[in-house]
Amino acid sequence: MGRDTTREASGVDAHLVRRIRRNRWTGAVVNLAPSAFWLGVFFLAPLAVMLVFSFGQRGAFGEVLLAPEHIGLQQYREFFLPDEHSLLGGLWVTIAWVVEWALPFEVSLTSGQATPYVRLLFKSIGYGVVATVVSFVVGYPMAYYLGHLAPERYQNLLVVLVILPFWASFLVRIYAIQLLLSANSVLTNALAVLPGIGADLSLMNSRFAVLLGLVYIWIPFMILPVYASIEEIDFTYREAAMDLGADRLEAFVHVIFPLSKPGVMAGSVLVFIPSAGAYVIPELLGGTDSQMIGNLIADQFGSAGNWPLGAAASFVLMGVMLLSIAAYQRGGGELA
Amino acid sequence: MTRQSKSDRRTFLRATGALSAGALAGLAGCSGGNGGGNGNGGGNGNGDGNGNGGGNGGNGNDGGNGNGGGDLEDELIIFQWTDYWPNGFISSFEEEYDVSVSVSNFASNEEMFNALQAGGTGQYDLIFPSDYMVNVLQDQDMIQPLNLEAIPNFENLSEMFREAPYDPGERRYSAPYQWGTSGIAYNEEMVGDLDVTSWETMWSEEFAGQMSMLDDVRETMGAALKYLGYSLNTTDESEIEEAKELLIEQKELLSTYDSTNFTTNLINEQLSPVHAWSGGAFQAYWETYEEDAGSPINYVIPEEGGVVWVDTAAITAEAEHVNAAHAFINYFLDAEVGAELTNYTYYGSPNEAAEEYILDEILENESIYPPEETMNKLEYIENIGQATTLYDEAWQEIKTA
Numbered sequence: 001m002g003r004d005t006t007r008e009a010s011g012v013d014a015h016l017v018r019r020i021r022r023n024r025w026t027g028a029v030v031n032l033a034p035s036a037f038w039l040g041v042f043f044l045a046p047l048a049v050m051l052v053f054s055f056g057q058r059g060a061f062g063e064v065l066l067a068p069e070h071i072g073l074q075q076y077r078e079f080f081l082p083d084e085h086s087l088l089g090g091l092w093v094t095i096a097w098v099v100e101w102a103l104p105f106e107v108s109l110t111s112g113q114a115t116p117y118v119r120l121l122f123k124s125i126g127y128g129v130v131a132t133v134v135s136f137v138v139g140y141p142m143a144y145y146l147g148h149l150a151p152e153r154y155q156n157l158l159v160v161l162v163i164l165p166f167w168a169s170f171l172v173r174i175y176a177i178q179l180l181l182s183a184n185s186v187l188t189n190a191l192a193v194l195p196g197i198g199a200d201l202s203l204m205n206s207r208f209a210v211l212l213g214l215v216y217i218w219i220p221f222m223i224l225p226v227y228a229s230i231e232e233i234d235f236t237y238r239e240a241a242m243d244l245g246a247d248r249l250e251a252f253v254h255v256i257f258p259l260s261k262p263g264v265m266a267g268s269v270l271v272f273i274p275s276a277g278a279y280v281i282p283e284l285l286g287g288t289d290s291q292m293i294g295n296l297i298a299d300q301f302g303s304a305g306n307w308p309l310g311a312a313a314s315f316v317l318m319g320v321m322l323l324s325i326a327a328y329q330r331g332g333g334e335l336a
Numbered sequence: 337m338t339r340q341s342k343s344d345r346r347t348f349l350r351a352t353g354a355l356s357a358g359a360l361a362g363l364a365g366c367s368g369g370n371g372g373g374n375g376n377g378g379g380n381g382n383g384d385g386n387g388n389g390g391g392n393g394g395n396g397n398d399g400g401n402g403n404g405g406g407d408l409e410d411e412l413i414i415f416q417w418t419d420y421w422p423n424g425f426i427s428s429f430e431e432e433y434d435v436s437v438s439v440s441n442f443a444s445n446e447e448m449f450n451a452l453q454a455g456g457t458g459q460y461d462l463i464f465p466s467d468y469m470v471n472v473l474q475d476q477d478m479i480q481p482l483n484l485e486a487i488p489n490f491e492n493l494s495e496m497f498r499e500a501p502y503d504p505g506e507r508r509y510s511a512p513y514q515w516g517t518s519g520i521a522y523n524e525e526m527v528g529d530l531d532v533t534s535w536e537t538m539w540s541e542e543f544a545g546q547m548s549m550l551d552d553v554r555e556t557m558g559a560a561l562k563y564l565g566y567s568l569n570t571t572d573e574s575e576i577e578e579a580k581e582l583l584i585e586q587k588e589l590l591s592t593y594d595s596t597n598f599t600t601n602l603i604n605e606q607l608s609p610v611h612a613w614s615g616g617a618f619q620a621y622w623e624t625y626e627e628d629a630g631s632p633i634n635y636v637i638p639e640e641g642g643v644v645w646v647d648t649a650a651i652t653a654e655a656e657h658v659n660a661a662h663a664f665i666n667y668f669l670d671a672e673v674g675a676e677l678t679n680y681t682y683y684g685s686p687n688e689a690a691e692e693y694i695l696d697e698i699l700e701n702e703s704i705y706p707p708e709e710t711m712n713k714l715e716y717i718e719n720i721g722q723a724t725t726l727y728d729e730a731w732q733e734i735k736t737a
Contacts, residue, residue, distance in 0.1 A: 060721035061472050116732040123736070182606050202606070205592040287592045291735045302446075303552060304728045 054311035062305025075312035079117045094118055117296065117313065124293040125320060128276030131214040132222075135271045136264065138215065139222035143263070146223070147230030159227065162220050174213060174284050181209050181285070205287035213281040218274055222267035229263030230256075261331075269328045273321050293317055409657040412664060414439045415448060415460040417647065420514070421668075422680035429667050435660045445469040452478055458654035462661040467502035467646050470510045471719045474503070479650040481507035486662035489669035494688035497646065502716055510648035511665045512686035514677065517706070517714060518555055518643045521617035522609035523602050523624075524632035530609065532636045535563035537609055539582075544589045548601065549611040551593040553731040554717045555643060556583065559611060562640045568715050571723035580730040584737045593735075599623075602633055614703065618682055635703040641713025646686065 020026045057070040081090040096109035101122060113119070146158050165173060180187045183202040192199040203209055233256060241251040279294030286292075293313060300310030418441040426437050442448040445466050452463070457478050465473055473479045484490050490498075490511065497512045520532050527543065538547060538559070549556045558568035560579035570576065591607055601607040602620040617635035625631040649668070651661045667673060675693030678685040684704055685691070691699060698704055706714070720727075 058722070058725065061475055061719065062724075116729075116736040119736045120732070182604070202591075204606075284597075288587050288590045289735075289737075296732065299553075299728075303554075304724070304731075306725065306728060 050311045050314060053307050054315050056308040058306045058308055062307075064307050075308045076316075078115075078309060079312055079316060080115065082112060082115050085112070098122060117293075120291065120293050120296055121316065121320070124276045124278075124317075127210065127214065127278070127282075127292060128272045131211060131218065131275040132268050132272045134211065134215045135219045135222040136268065139219050139267070140226055140264070143223045143226035144230055144260075147227045148233075148235065159224075162223050162227075166220070170217065171280065173217070174281060177209070177213055177216065178204060178284060181212075204285065205290075207287075207290055209285040209287075210278075210282050210290045213285045214275045214278060217281065218271045221270035221274075225266040225270065226260060226263040229260045233259045265328050265331050269324055272324055276320065277317055407659060408433060408435060408663055409660045410435055412437045412657050412660040413459070413461045414664070415451070415463040416441060417464060418443060420464070420647075420681065421677055425673075425676070429664060433660070433663050433667070435657075435663070437664075449473070452652065456654060457652035458656060460652055461655040461657045462649055462651055462664055464513060464647055464649055465510070467500070467648065467716045468719050470500075470648055470650060471502050473650065474509050478653050479509050480653050480655070480658075481509055482511060482651065482665070483662060484508060486659070487511065487666045487669065489666045489671075492669050492671055492674065492687050492689035494686060496711070497686035500646075500648075501718055502646075503648075510650045511669060513647045513649050513668065514681055514683040515644060515646040515686055516614040516683050517637050517645070518550070518559075518611070518613050519617075519635060519637040519703070520609050521598070521602055521612035521620065521633060521635045523605055523620075524634065526605045526608040530634070532609065532634070533639050535559055535638045535640055535642075537638075538611060539563075539586050539589065541589065543609060545591055546607050547590050547609055547611075548592050548594045548598055548607050549583075549586070549590060550595045550598070550613070552595050553727050555595075556593065556611065557727055557730065558643050558715075558717065560586075562638070562642055562713070562715075565640065568643065569718045569720055571720055571726070573726060576726050576730055580733055583734045587734065587737060614683075617703070637703060637706045637710055637714070639710055639713075641710060641715065643717055644714035645716065 021030055052066065053064050054075055055071050055073065057065040057072075057074065059065045080094065081087070082093055085093055093110050093112035094114040097112070097114040097119075100107055100109055101119075114122075142162075146155065146162070150158055179185055181203040182188075183200045183204075188197075188201050188203070189199045191197050191201070235256075237255050237259070238251045241255045242248070246254065276292075277294050278292055279298055282290045282292045282295055283298075294317075297310045297313050297317070300306045300313065304310075412435050414437060416439055426439065429435070430437055440460070442451065445468075448463060448465065449469065449472065452459070452473075463479070465479075470479070493512065497515070500508070500510065500512070503510045520535070520537055522530055522532065524530075526546070530537070537543070538549065549559065554568070557576070557579055560582045561568045561570060561575065564575070564578055564582065566572075566575045566579070594601070594610075595613075598607070598610045598612050599616040599620045602610060602612070602617070603623050612635065614635060617633065621631045621633040621635070624633055649665050651658060651665075655661055668677065669687060671687065671689035672693050674685050674687035674690035678687075678690065678694050678698060682698060682704060685694060705711075
């Protein structure tokens with residue numbers, strides 16, 4: 001009898017818990033509380049603090065001034081608006097500069113220049129785009145091989161090999177690249193068999209070194225999503241296309257590639273975002289002209305002691321990232 | 337301002353420490369002393385420590401040290417750079433003054449500052465900030481003025497260090513501990529025996545593509561300003577502009593801006609000449625040192641002058657053991673004890689009276705003790721308030737030019 005009541009009671013408890021969890025309102029609270037807490041405390045709150053800082057001013061000792069009279073858009077103005085220009089004038093100079101910069105041929109639209117911060121931002125985006133394109137060119141054939149051509153029993157092993165570099169620390173691998181690219185290294189000695197190249201050639205501290213580092217580190221993020229979407233493709237579509245008169249190239253361009261596009265889009269976003277925001281790679285491999293926006297932000301939070309400007313630059317960078325994700329979604333990608 | 341510089345100086349210390357103490361084993365215990373306890377004092381019974389300990393005892397007697405400020409507490413909590421004094425240094429103090437000392441270590445001024453801000457200044461009695469940080473700590477009321485009557489050995493300081501631009505005002509908040517510089521370092525194996533006397537070297541076509549400047553606004557702008565004959569603390573916009581143009585001109589001659597790898601680049605003959613902190617340059621020196629051949633690494637302070645930095649001791653605002661802290665400052669400002677420090681670290685000593693006991697090879701080394709003429713042209717990096725943003729803007733212009 002007594003046993004029965006306890007069983008009944010625990011049955012009621014379990015039932016109650018189930019009801020709470022399944023109820024439309026209480027369920028949401030119970031199920032979401034842990035992740036909401038995590039996101040709120042460790043992501044949203046710090047982000048909010050940084051957002052507030054980005055409207056502040058730098059004090060004489062590097063502290064952040066947040067009194068009402070210091071609050072304003074001055075950091076964003078500093079970032080975007082060239083000195084001695086009005087809002088419209090500055091906008092024109094900046095746009096003209098971007099057009100001049102982006103076009104492959106020489107045009108002269110304005111004698112002014114965008115602020116160094118804007119120039120740095122576009123340079124970083126440039127690095128991100130080039131790293132993404134190179135990753136795509138190098139990674140797509142590899143993903144295609146992995147997803148379609150490779151014998152099935154080796155497939156998993158090959159995928160593991162793609163991820164393998166992640167087992168070693170990021171930093172260690174960058175230092176390894178440093179050793180490879182410096183003068184009189186294994187690589188430069190091997191290259192010296194080619195005419196016109198000496199072993200004392202140093203490839204370090206150059207744009208090439210930075211791009212090599214970016215592509216090397218992030219290329220798995222291109223290969224894996226592309227591999228996943230190619231693996232799902234039903235290749236009888238290609239046979240159908242070829243039955244209908246397409247040659248191999250046409251079948252690839254019109255059938256297979258469009259089917260793998262979601263993977264390409266996802267991979268591009270995954271490579272572009274960390275590349276454009278890179279800090280360590282340009283710091284360790286770059287030369288005098290390979291500073292990126294990440295280095296600017298680190299400087300502002302570190303030696304320059306200007307947290308508001310660093311915070312503003314972070315939010316500008318975040319805006320660029322969000323734009324790239326928006327482009328991804330418009331291109332038919334799904335956020336999942 | 338020079339976040340990385342400090343850890344570089346510290347690594348150098350480990351290298352020279354190994355040399356002067358002649359015992360690597362002792363160092364492991366020393367640099368592992370993070371988080372306190374009496375780690376630094378304990379277990380240092382090697383010959384070096386003992387010999388020095390004896391010397392200190394003698395000094396304490398004839399100086400009548402440290403009792404001017406009232407009764408000594410029986411405890412002292414110190415926050416110090418890693419490996420910044422020889423073995424036995426703390427235990428000698430403990431024995432002489434009957435104070436039990438615990439030491440924690442930090443790796444950068446900013447780290448120390450954040451620790452004090454987060455946990456209150458009462459955690460430590462005695463801290464060792466660098467010049468510009470003294471200014472910040474004082475402004476934030478985190479350190480208290482020294483009672484110079486309790487530090488009779490303050491008189492031992494040389495003229496240059498008795499006045500401190502980073503610690504102005506009627507009352508002193510800091511007592512100088514050790515000092516160093518930044519200048520030009522090169523590897524003879526790479527560029528031959530150079531006759532470097534001026535910053536001009538860093539602008540010469542001859543070394544295009546194999547030079548680097550420090551990746552530090554104030555250091556590198558400072559070098560250019562000094563080359564132009566200006567103060568490296570100038571707030572004059574046109575002077576800063578001129579330095580900026582000069583550095584943009586220099587850019588195509590450089591391999592990179594770098595303050596973390598220049599030591600390795602010197603050792604591996606990747607870059608020379610480089611703009612260097614003295615600590616990193618000496619580390620490269622000892623790393624390549626061979627008994628009979630010496631070392632191919634040279635370090636020069638250009639005749640136009642450059643940056644001088646000094647690490648100091650200061651007492652926190654909420655220190656609980658104020659008298660013991662004063663006693664400790666007086667202890668390391670003693671002539672023989674001060675010499676003992678420099679003989680260990682190979683940094684310059686601000687202690688004029690100590691020079692009698694400092695090894696000749698250090699005193700005669702112009703890269704540690706530059707000639708007076710150069711010495712007069714060295715400047716501290718001072719906190720220049722909002723003018724800092726002028727430097728930062730110029731630096732961004734240079735980097736994106």
